[in-house]
Amino acid sequence: MISEFRLPDLGEGLTEAEVVQWLVQPGDTVTLNQTLAEVETAKAVVELPSPYAGTVASLHAGAGETVAVGAPLIAFDVDGEDSPSGDDLAAAAGAASAADDRADGEVKADAGEKAQPNLVGYGAAPSSGARPARRARRSVAAATIDVTTEAAVNAAAPHDALPPAAAEPIVGERPRSTPPVRAHAKRRGVDLVLVAAEVGDRVITRADVDAYADRIGAAPAAPAPDEAPAPASVPQPRGERAQTRTPIKGVRKHTAQAMVRSAFTAPHVTTFHTVDVTATMELIEQLRADRSLTEHRIGPLVVVARAVCLALGRNPSLNATWDEDAGEIVENHFVDLGIAAATERGLIVPIIRDAERLSLTGMADALGELTQTARSGKTSPAELAGGTFSITNIGVFGIDAGTPILPPGQSGILAVGAVRRQPWEYKGEIALRQLMTLSVSFDHRLVDGAEGARFLKDVADLLEQPGRAMLF
Template sequence: MIRDFPLPDLGEGLTESEIVAWRVAVGDRVELNQIVADIETAKAVVELPSPFAGVITALHAAEGETIDVGAPLFSCDTGEPAGEADAAAPVAAPTPSAAAGADGAGAADEAAPADAREAAPGPNLVGYGARDEGGPKRRTRREAALAAELVPEVPAASIAEAAPTVLEPAVGTERPRSTPPVRKLARDLGLELEAIAGTGPRGLITRDDVERAAAATGAAAPGAAADDAGAQPLATAAARPAETRIPIKGVRKHTAAAMVRSAFTAPHVTEFLTIDVTETMELVRGLREDRTFAAHRVTPLAVVAKALCIAARRTPEVNARWDEDAQEIVQYAGVNLGIAAATERGLVVPNIPGADGLTLLELADAITALAETARSGRTSPASLTGGTISITNIGVFGIDAGTPILNPGEAAILAMGAVRRQPWEHRGEIALREVMTLSLSFDHRLVDGQQGSQFLADVGVILREPGRALTMV
């Protein structure tokens, strides 16, 4: 039988996702839990496995297209006999035993009532996160009938007068499939996508489809006025520069929402400290030159991260969160250290669990692995949640200081600036030293000025004299 697989909520409360790449094509045979597509969520690119084995019969979305959670993603012929019980729940994913036996349903499955099987949750597939007992389901006939009442019918006379590409909207259908630029073009021309037939793959509405529909209805193209001999003067037409529109989606959309929520929820305070980090830089260079540590990539960021973990033990208020519902301040026993990483897809902040229990070398290795995973776009959703305090390294861009915005749910974030060689007072004399500015933003509901200042000062002491860390642990 043919089974439709709807796009699931991958454990992040998503409403939509973008198809980054298909790993299969129509006609391919897939096995249970075989990766079929790369899906871009609001936080990361996730590999999506198939919940059953069989032959792919249809791909319902093109690469680069954004679809809603619950909408059909692909169809698969599982080879199972199509019965009335199976038809009653075409969206439900097969149980592990049914997926393993692709030749037919088991005797117990045949005997199970249709209502019980329809109510049973699907398997918790690899990479799907927690099972959602109330996930999206296919619309019922009653819902489709209600949608039919809400969608106005197009008079038959208007259909006869329209061009062949203009069709009556199908009752109860999903939103027409198209890309964001095509939808914008249709809006600019005053056209409804529901009235346009798509000629692209699997009914995708293309730019040519919209332009043909516009020509048939006499709609003026956005640039038509500029081509008219009696149009406005060229100077006026050229006054506005050309622009590029980029859809707000994926990581950028999630980051924007998170930053707005953080900025207007937590009262931010930012403090700055400029310190001499010459000894820290000498420590880093010494470890890099020592063949004993050749397998480890120790960086100034790793040393700052270690200093932060030590300082957080002395000032636990910075490693906490505000529980609005319970009206409590929750202080964490350990540090899950978030590291802000700039990627081609936008800013992500994966974290290192239990960072306070790692040695400097282990922390350096964890940061290296985290950065490589983030750059490749394979950061898992799980590693993007659960952070308790964060670091952002703005120094790699040549920036000295800034006012970082808190990662939502955290009490503090530390920004490390660029290390610059400059004149500095050292042992009563002026000498060229390596200097860095630290910027600490914290939530003033959880962290008082004295506590934030003490934490920042402790980090500064360790970076100024790394040996001082031995007196703090």
Template sequence: MSTDFVLPQLGEGLLEAELVQWLVAEGDAVELNQNIAEVETAKAVIELPSPFAGTVSTLHHAAGDTVEVGEVLISFDVAGAPAPATEPVAATAEPEEEKATPNLVGYGAAPRKGARPARRARAARSGDARAAADTAVLEAAPHDAIVEPPPERVRERPRSTPPVRKLAKDLGVDLALVPASGENGLITRDDVQMYADRVGAVPAAAAAAAPARRTDDDARVRRIPIRGVRKFTAAAMVKSAFTAPHVTTFHTVDVTETMRLVASLKADRSLADHRIGVMAVAAKAVCLALGRNPSLNARWDAEADEIVEYHYVNLGIAAATDRGLIVPVIDDADAMALPELADRISELALTARSGKTPPAAMTGGTFSITNFGVFGVEAGTPILNPGEAGILGLGSVARRPWEHDGQIALRDVMTLSLSFDHRLVDGAEGSRFLVDVASILAEPGRAMLMR
């Protein structure tokens, strides 16, 4: 029997995905949980496993198509699958209980029709693997590190099928303006054609034949579609910038002792499996300083009219990737020793480079770090991740003349840039946090005095 597989919800707030490529073809036999396609959400590229064992009968979309959650993606011929109902259901009949669909590994059970999707628990992230790659991908992140999704969509995408969307595009019709006559608000071909006839829409072909009014549609201009991670990041940046009152403060610190510590740890054979760098030391310093300054590890809950302070640190580390900026999160970073924290940063680097960071790994952060110093930039004004009270930017480490022990000497110097939500954090609190981080980087041994 033929069985359809619809695109599941791949993360909270993710209502669509772009089909990157098929990993199977029509006629292929597939096994349960065999990867069948790669799709790109607003957060990451994800491989979809098959929820059925059978034969691929129909691929309903081509690479590059945008597919909505709940839209049929692929059909299978599955032995023993129930045949689709052919008898109409009377309007007065009681609705039957929906049959369970096979579980899609990694994403939980499919949501029931009409039910509000339940929030999934974050997937556990292993800390056993040891990454040998350089962590530059995590350190090479622009200062405006934002990936948290807007909690609501301003405008829902009209429900329609790919052929109908193509017809609307050819006729120059905006689907958002077309009244829907189909079941559950589905826009049909007739709806589009009737709207086009009524308003006198100009077909795309006719518009193309008209004299060009623009001069930038030639080879001198490159047009890049705004989609995926970049579209998601842009929306989150705008939301954050115009919701939370940002304040940024700076502090330049002598990090010579931190650089010496890093060099000595790298030379220690017992720590050869751990890549402990400046980012890891800074992350540990942030965790310690947040314990002393809880207002920086909090969020503003406008609906409840409350400030929520966290007694744990889920630390976001900004990562620049080929597909855009993401901020994977290290859960309970404050409970980790320095080598373990360094290992997690290395693991995030490998996953981010491959584009396989799961959506669940980029939610739940309470504070973030971004490093624009690898670009040679001394300081910046980081933009907050929505829902977080602070973000720390790490500037470049430069060898400069500096006052030390009453004399001028060449020292390793770094500028720290802290942006915070002024609703949650006063200037004095922000300054104390920044000084705490700086004191650890200036004299790492001071960490022994903090709790």
């Protein structure tokens, strides 16, 4: 019996997704929950599991094509008695969508139930109540690959970035790369594990693959099955100016729509303040020298994030939401802290849930995990949803200040500038001190200028005198 699988709602009301690459072809035999393809939404790259066990009959879209939610994606030749019906899948999808309160997105199943389809974005549905195990990653002769971490994924807009991370050994993990790069490496016959051993612990790019392939004398890349041969370049007439046109889609399209909506909905106000963070930087050096804290990467962004959570407790209007439909101001008594990250796919803002509950070391661990996930391109839609206040680290680019745009629905965002050693008045004399400029943008419908200034001053006081945190 031929059964069609239609593209499900991947969460957050997304209406379409682009097929990045197919991992199966017509005629292949697949098992339940086997990964069929990688699709890219406006927020994340998602692995699409099979809702059937059977044989792939046909693919309804090629790599690079955009498919609307509900449109046919792939057809299977399956046993009608053992495969879930379309109604079963729809009911399961509805149940999964209602499970937003589970942070890891699991779809639970009672012990003894038969295996159910693994719905996209909600994790596996095991036959027991246990959390599903992560997919095993391939290793190189079970060896440990020590790689040096370079800068975090910070190649896009200079106002949204994560800080660099320290070196960390990775045991048998799949190299970090995007789906198109993995497909390109496969066409060139290059093992990404070997490339990772040379480039270090960062996202492998197409250029890295080509450089390695050229060095070992690999054959040129063959065109992908779904790609037409590239047309030969045509010389431009003298005096004519060349252009490159790139389709507006994926994260870039979503970001543009969100920023325009925010800029023309919320009246933005930005306030700046330069802070003497010498005491904070000295504290960080002391914590880094403490052997008991070597597993926790405590840097300036970690301390700023902790200070922001403390300051929001004293200035709740910057942690509120304007509900236009209900005609209400919603004041949040928790902090879901967004950390803006510029990745190869574009701008994303993953969330640290209940950040106000975290200690300094807990915040360091949460930021480290967030960085690793964003760098590997595995941030899920659930990890990008919501957020009550955001931080963007422009200091990693050597930038001092900026006017960040609010993420839609939030009333405040703080830009953290670079730490610079400059002359500064200190105890009645001129001394070289370590300075940082903070820039906070806020929604003037919710936050008056005085409230925005008090919040910024509270953050600054905590950075100038870290011991003040004991008073909050």
